[in-house]
Amino acid sequence: MPDPIVDRNRHMNEVTDALAPIQDGFRAENCFLFGPSGVGKTTVAKAAVRELRREVLDVPYAYVNCWKYYTRNAVLDQISHELVGAAMPRSASTSRLIDRIKADLHGPGVVILDEVDQLRETKVLYDLHDIPGLSWIGIANREVDLLADLDDRITSRISVAYRVRFDTYGEDAITEILSRRAREGLGPNAVDEDVLRRIARLSEGDARQAIAGLRVAARMASREGLAAIPGRLVEDAVADAEREVRQKTISKLNTHQRALYEVLAEEDGLIQKELYARYQEAHDDPVTLRYLRENHLPKLEHYNLIDIEQDRGSKRYHLVGPEGSQTNPSPC
DSSP: OOSSOTTOHHHHHHHHHHHGGGGGTSOOOOEEEEOOTTSSHHHHHHHHHHHHHHHSTTOOEEEEETTTSOSHHHHHHHHHHHHHOOOOOTTOOHHHHHHHHHHHOOSOEEEEEETGGGOSOTHHHHHHHTSTTEEEEEEESOHHHHHTTOOHHHHHHHTTSEEEEOOOOOHHHHHHHHHHHHHHHTOTTSSOHHHHHHHHHHHTTOHHHHHHHHHHHHHHHHHTTOSSOOGGGHHHHHHHHHHHHHHHHHHTOOHHHHHHHHHHHHSOSEEHHHHHHHHHHHOSSOOOHHHIIIIIHHHHHHTTSEEEEEETTEEEEEEOSTTSTTSSOOOO
16 A cells, blocks of 8 residues: 555645544544545545544454445445454354344444445445444545445435545556556666556556556566566557456456447447446346346446447447457557
8 A cells, every 4th residue: 555645735635634533532424535546545545444444443344345235235244344343254244244233333433345336225325324433435436336236215315415526647657657556566677767657648547557557667677587677568468468457357347347348349339228228138137127227237338348439329248358349449
C-alpha cells in the first residue's frame, strides 16, 4: 500500500472526514466512492481506514469484495468473520448473522464494500445501516448502476451518504505512481523515467493497468538477464499486462456475467433480444431482461469486455479482445 497516495489528497481528506466521528466514539458517516477502474478508489478507502486505525487502535474493520460475495448472506458472513471474529456455520441464517454482529460489535466499526454495485441483494445495505455503530465505505464505478435496483427504503438510507468522485489519472500522476513502485520494488536504476512515462501513456489513465505493465516489463527484462528495463520491451509488456488484467477480470465474473460472456464467445455480434434468449438457455436461474440490461451488461462494458454498437435502433453486443470481432476493427 503506497504512502502517501499520489494525486488523491482531496479524496483522502473527504473519506477521512466521513470517518472522523469514530475518533470521538461515534458512528461514522456512510461514504460512496465512484469512478472508473484503476483510479485509486480501493487504495484510498483502505488508506483512510489505515489512517483511522493509527489514530484509534483496533477499530473493528472488514473488507468485502462484493463481486466475490454478492449475496446478502455471503456479505454478512464475511463481515461477521472479519469485523467481530465470529466464525458462524455455513447454515447460519441472515437474522442470526445480524444478531451476532450486533452482539459482538462494541463501539463504532467500518466496512469497505468493494464493487458494491455487484450486490444481488441490496437489502444488505439496510441491514448494515441497522447495526448500531457500523458504517460503510461503498465502492462502485457509477452511481446510476448502484441505484438501479434499490428500493425506496434503502435509497432513503443512503441518500445522505458522502459521495467522493474520482476521475482518471493524468500521465504525470501515473508516472509518479510507477516511479515510487519502481523505487520500492525494483531498486535504483532499474528503469528510467522515459520508460515509465511510456507505460503511463499507454495505460490511458488506469493505474492498475500501468502497474501491471511495469511488473510484466520487469519480468521480461529479468528473463533476458538485464539489469534495467529497456524501452523496446514497453509495448509488448503493456499488451501482455492487458491480457493478464483481462483474464483476471473474466475470472471474477459472476454466473450471469460469465453466461453472457460465453454466449458472445460462441456467437459474437448478437442484438439484445437474441443475447437475452441465449442467456436464458445458458443460465439455470436467469434474471429479467431489465435487470440484465441495467446491471450485468453495463458492468461488462465498463470493464471493456464487451462493446455496444447501435444498429438501426437496436443494440448489438461484441466481445472486446482476442475472442471478439472488435479486436482488429476495420478502418471504416
